[in-house]
Amino acid sequence: MTTGQTKKLVIGNLKMNILSPIERGRYLKDFSKAMAGKKLTTVMAVLCPPFVHLEQFRKSIKRQDVQIGAQNMFLLERGSFTGEVSAPMLKSIGTEFVILGHSERRRYFGEDEAVVNAKLKMALKCGLAPVVCIGDTHEQRDSGDMKRILRMQIEGALEGVPGGKLEQIVLVYEPVWAVGTDILPTSNEVLEAKILVKKILTDLYGAKRTGIVRILYGGSVSARVAKQVCLDPAMDGVLVGRESLIPREFLKIAEIING
Numbered sequence: 001m002t003t004g005q006t007k008k009l010v011i012g013n014l015k016m017n018i019l020s021p022i023e024r025g026r027y028l029k030d031f032s033k034a035m036a037g038k039k040l041t042t043v044m045a046v047l048c049p050p051f052v053h054l055e056q057f058r059k060s061i062k063r064q065d066v067q068i069g070a071q072n073m074f075l076l077e078r079g080s081f082t083g084e085v086s087a088p089m090l091k092s093i094g095t096e097f098v099i100l101g102h103s104e105r106r107r108y109f110g111e112d113e114a115v116v117n118a119k120l121k122m123a124l125k126c127g128l129a130p131v132v133c134i135g136d137t138h139e140q141r142d143s144g145d146m147k148r149i150l151r152m153q154i155e156g157a158l159e160g161v162p163g164g165k166l167e168q169i170v171l172v173y174e175p176v177w178a179v180g181t182d183i184l185p186t187s188n189e190v191l192e193a194k195i196l197v198k199k200i201l202t203d204l205y206g207a208k209r210t211g212i213v214r215i216l217y218g219g220s221v222s223a224r225v226a227k228q229v230c231l232d233p234a235m236d237g238v239l240v241g242r243e244s245l246i247p248r249e250f251l252k253i254a255e256i257i258n259g
């Protein structure tokens with residue numbers, strides 16, 4: 001595995017963008033230009049394009065400090081599941097990470113804790129590092145329900161996962177209200193969420209193991225706010241949506257976090 005367990009992560013979620021080989025070529029060219037002469041030492045950058053582009057991304061980006069990830073996967077290995085893509089398929093073309101339980105998948109595709117849990121176990125079995133998104137909605141936050149929601153999501157995702165597997169797992173605190181909105185939590189709010197996530201992990205696995213899970217922040221991240229949402233609350237990295245569509249901006253974020 002080349003998931004750089006001790007490094008911070010700057011993960012680009014390209015979502016359902018890059019519509020053709022021409023657009024892909026342009027993106028990869030811009031990425032390689034923006035990356036020229038740079039080396040990330042304390043950060044691993046991860047690009048998560050749509051499935052159809054993964055292999056070409058892998059082939060074009062030949063750098064140790066940049067890996068590729070998928071945005072989703074199915075929970076079984078093979079069989080009659082029309083339209084699905086499995087973990088071994090992803091692994092076989094050099095994918096190292098897979099985003100699971102993103103709020104858009106929870107909202108539009110009805111993914112719940114049980115689905116995230118099954119996918120996570122399959123990802124681990126196939127040697128992919130799961131990047132599990134958790135987060136509260138505005139209503140949940142306003143009604144004081146955030147703690148319960150995060151606990152439910154984390155316990156649900158990790159149900160039956162042995163402590164020995166934790167170092168492969170990445171958690172992203174991604175408040176639903178901050179995704180795609182430009183509304184940001186303060187540094188203190190991010191820090192509070194991180195402390196809460198750590199407490200939940202400690203309750204599940206004991207204090208010793210808690211430190212090895214990387215905890216990222218996600219939602220409206222840009223170079224302008226990287227300090228506020230990542231450096232100040234000492235997060236282990238970020239999940240970037242819109243800004244990852246502009247390689248220059250994505251790499252700016254990676255460099256700020258690289259220090």
Ligand code: PGA
Pocket residue numbers: 013174178179180181182218219220221239240241242243
């Ligand atoms: P955003 O998306 O950066 O555009 O808010 C983040 C995400 O959905 O992971």
